[in-house]
Amino acid sequence: MDSVNKSFSNQQVEINLLPDYQAIDFSKISIKKQQKSILQLSTLLVIFCIVFLVLYIQTQFIGTFYIAGFLLLIFILSYINIFLQQPVYAYAIREKDIAYRRGYWVTKTTLIPFNRVQHVSIVQGVFDKLLGISTLKIFTAGGQGSDISIPGLDLALAVKLKEAVAIRISVEEDE
């Protein structure tokens, strides 16, 4: 709360001297995220192939191939997209906030101050477990647009990050 601090100071803040978020040194996420995305997409592709094959055998409808061809194009673009996106994924933890960057076509950087974090969680899906990675989720009261989930973190790293964030939240709460 706003009680008077023992060591009170009130220096003028120069905007130019404030730490610049654009100068943050981001850390890349694990390359295993790329492997995971490829695995996921390939699984989907296999399922689609089977479905279309069955459909074609059942109906003998030539149009099926056009639809299949169209979908295949989308699949190819999705594969390319995975490779484009991988290098953009990055995060950084500063003293007072966390930054997360993602997206190739539209790059989005989200900055969450620790004193606005509601809770933190680690999620591990089937593919994550296979590759030994996990997703760190950070929630705020600002709704979906404001929450972040950082994929492709080695489990040990994710746990460490979670603790780092959790400690900073509790420090804020103690004040």
Added chain:
Amino acid sequence: MNKQFSTPQRQSKIGVLLIFLESLFKILKGLWVLGVYLLVKKPSLEMLSYGLIGLLGLGIVTLFFSVLRYKNFKFYIDYTKEEFILQKGIFTREQLNIPFDKIQQVYLKRSLLQRIIDVYEVVIDTAGSSDKEVNIKALSAIEANSLKDILIGLSLESSFTDSSIVQANNQKVKWRHTLTPNTLLKLGVTSNYLRGVGLIFAFLATVITELNRFTTTNNSFYHEVITYVETNFTSVNAIVLILFIAFIFTIILGFIISTVEVFIKYFNLTLVQTETSMEVEMGLKTNTKTILKPRRVQMLIFSVTPIHKYFNLHKVRVVLAGSSDQFKQQKNNLTIPGLPIDKLAKIKAFLYKKDTETTDVRIKPHRILIFRNILMASIPLLIFVVFVYLFLGWSWPFIIPFILLYGIVMYFFVKKYYQGLELKITESFIIKKQGVWQQKLKIIEAYKLQSISIKQAIWLKKRGLYRVTFHTAGGDLSFPLVPQKALTSINKILYKIETSHKVWM
């Protein structure tokens, strides 16, 4: 002061009736299919009497359970543990404990039924998980008001540790503002123009489509029309008269509908500001009373159109904090229309203790916004042209004036929009100005932000333009095409959030 509500107590006795009627209503609602079946089947007297006995039995059982529910519904305030406690349930007893500092809002509500049996419903809104909202459905006016005042006082006390807050009970009213029926009437009439314009367009479109039918069937357009009119009507004048009457009638109908809407929604709207809180009461059908606490307010939106400005009827929307999935729900939004401009300033002064006027940074979006919006606005035109040309068979002489008209209106609209768009970042506020016809001013206190997002599409990389989105617990505020050098303001806002120890909700 005697500790009121410190022992467990029930609702008003008449509450049994309310519970009974409500549950009976719910059951009957579920049984309407059966009712329809009976009506269609034309049952025998015997069957009907069985049905009646069954219904009577159902009524008795409902009454029995209603009494039980009433008996088991108890609430009290534990002053030592600083909690409000509610016990309920027939078979599974449920106990809800609400710590004072989790209480977000307390307000009174009345449905038609509650109005008839003269009771008030007290609603206690809490922070955190969304479904933890407490409704005490039947309390007398005195009890309801004192419970509300006590709870608000307690929740205020617990959220401000230094005891600068006076007792909530005997607060002096600073000012009060009520919307007169006259104002409501003005609001009803003026808030209709958009629908009116829509109706006119729909009307014209039908007339034109009808006319078009003649041109496509035969080249001698006038000849066709006149023969058609002469065979069906006595003269051209008659058809014009009929069209005119129909036209006036639709407009008047629109006005009446919206006026009635305004009256139902905002009947007797009253704003009362005391030392520590602001109360808003309104509504004809369900009368709701809401208490506004400054710290709960996430965003303040002022809006006005030139017509409303002329009549000095400004609209205020107060966006409150809600759990993340509820942004779009009306619950977190409080709209107060028809306020004179001096009251606007008073509301702002109460909710934000600081001055919002000292501007540090003014940000305008890059000019390519104009080009982008023209491009976007051309899409509906393209669809429209393709549609009327291919499917309605309009001829080009009819379509081209439409394109020209749309183009001119669109150009001015887009230009006006660009001119009106501005982001101001002051010492402690973020203010967005926008609007062509309706001027909107959105205000956020910087320290209440939850996070900030900066987006950049790949084709804007060269120009160094970004979209900045400020996330609050009551929704987002987004601004497009911000130049790179303006982004330093974000550092300042982050600094503001991170050094703030104030409660933001």
